[in-house]
Amino acid sequence: MQYIEEKLESKTADYARALKSLQEELEAVSYYQQRAVTATDSELKDIVGHNRDEEIEHACMLIEWLRRNMEGWDERLRTYLFTSAPLTEVESGEGGKAGGSEGDLSIRAIRYSELK
Ligand SMILES: [Fe+2]
Incomplete structure (x- = not known):
């Protein structure tokens, strides 16, 4: 985990973890979306489309955690x-x-x- 400040309190460190995780999930959504659009094999297209939807779910879970926990x-x-x-x-x-x-x-x- 990369922090821009030293000695973060645990709550702020958890916010940073959640925000970084959200960033990673959103990047994954973009990657899978691009693959779903460009894949030429229909089964592969379905798999990466499914994976994209799973990453959206993960991103939503993190957003909800942030809603419940971070001001x-x-x-x-x-x-x-x-x-x-x-x-x-x-x-x-x-x-x-x-x-x-x-x-x-x-x-x-x-x-x-x-x-x-
Ligand atoms: Fe994920």
Whole structure:
């Protein structure tokens, strides 16, 4: 494990492990996706496509761990995930449903308007 700071507390070291693992899973998704698209043998194409989907699952597990454990993830994920609004408009509440419930969107919209 490579750290940019010495003597990290264990919690921060675990964050670094999870983030590095997420990076590795995402790289694997990209590799398998490229192989799935370019493989000429149909069975190999299926295998690497299956592997890509497994790596997506691994990445999702790490994102969920980060959401549960590292400050900053839960709020951002609730804002940006599972919305159909344009992503550049989600944070301001200009888009459609965001934050997992209408209540969250209302609170966010009020806060945004208070900043103006
Ligand atoms: Fe993996």
